Amino acid sequence: MLSHAMENYLKVIYEILEQEDRATTSLIAGSMGIAAASVTAMVKKLAGMRLIRYAPYQGVQLTPAGEKTALEVVRHHRLLETYLSEALGVPWDRVHEEADRLEHVLSEDLEDRIAAALGDPNVDPHGSPIPSRDGIIRRTSTRRVTSVGVGETVTVAEVADRDSRLLQFLGDLRLFPGTTVEVLAVDPYQGPLLLRAGGREFTLGAAAAEKIRVVSPSSGKE
Amino acid sequence: MLSHAMENYLKVIYEILEQEDRATTSLIAGSMGIAAASVTAMVKKLAGMRLIRYAPYQGVQLTPAGEKTALEVVRHHRLLETYLSEALGVPWDRVHEEADRLEHVLSEDLEDRIAAALGDPNVDPHGSPIPSRDGIIRRTSTRRVTSVGVGETVTVAEVADRDSRLLQFLGDLRLFPGTTVEVLAVDPYQGPLLLRAGGREFTLGAAAAEKIRVVSPSSGKE
DNA sequence: GTTGTTTTTTAGGCGCCCCTAAAACAATAT
């Protein structure tokens, strides 16, 4: 049986591998807020259980078994985020921390009931895809809003960040997944973007803009 | 800060003290399914934190601070049971185990949202009272169904047991809190009861009957 | 290619919470 800590490591490793091609000790430690030495120890244990592949100094990869488990945890997490947001009105900048604690104590039965109550959603409040029960995750090809040309109109697809302050800020601007935005101007050298959304115009700094992924409008992702 | 284990001890001690006047080491150990020696160690720690009063060989009592915390955990537990039952349709014989895991990771914010979504209930699916946010618990005076006279009609108030099999059995008979039952006959020497409820007649063994507490009909407890 | 810096690993340790086995105590029966 897997401990909560182990489940969490697998989830973190999965999320790192979504962006980087190697999940290194320090990335894992950084993401979890623990010491690198602790990660080394756990990573060995998980490798012994054939959930990850690990060669010293090389970072880790998920095995198929490890990825399966990671996807189950991610499903729990993202379903919970969606449920908390939709059913209980928890603001989107706080669902992450709540789900982090709940995800490890959610039974399969409850998972099914929550999914059913939501109508089997496939994206969470941040626009991240929710893996299906059998571990299939529907990826949409998105691009950063920073790569959008001036004058183009796009739809926010995903804001994949756990920083509550950023989410609160974007929430105040109504920049949720599904929102349509027009890029009015881009300042040179990673400068801020001038956007129009919901009839209002505002600028967005590079740091915030980097977290926002978009799709061309009416491109499927609701 | 309190660990999950400590919270759980306080809850268990509280629940024992609802029925017995001393929470002994073996009662605590029995209720939690752990060794008595483990209880002794923890009980010392909790006594050091002034959450319980403990004298060796004498069992434990909750201090005001300990009772306050215990009531918070009990509130979490019973609110969750109610929510799982009402909002997600979890059968009443399974809400207990789910709530046991969730209760320790429920934030105050979520607690409030769940309570509000339910309209601030004051009984859980088993008829047990839910402490208010400020730790006030509304006790109703109930009596065992075994003490009801033949011919009397009463309302089920509480089925305070965590045994899933018993609850499932009673659920099949529709013997939920709120159900009206008429005692048709009582066999002598702790014999089974013959009951009528919901237009059907059936017998109930002494073991099951002992767990059921009732009130006179229309006596407040909805 | 040697030096300095950063990352990772090893070594040793700690708190938590559980265990078993044996000793101490309490309650009860004789």
Add this chain to the structure above:
DNA sequence: ATATTGTTTTAGGGGCGCCTAAAAAACAAC
């Protein structure tokens, strides 16, 4: 009053998951 029985406590131990400090490996710069 003592012996028996049952309960509780002490003693010692183990796994888990984290830590710090120091050693080792990898990486980068000159």
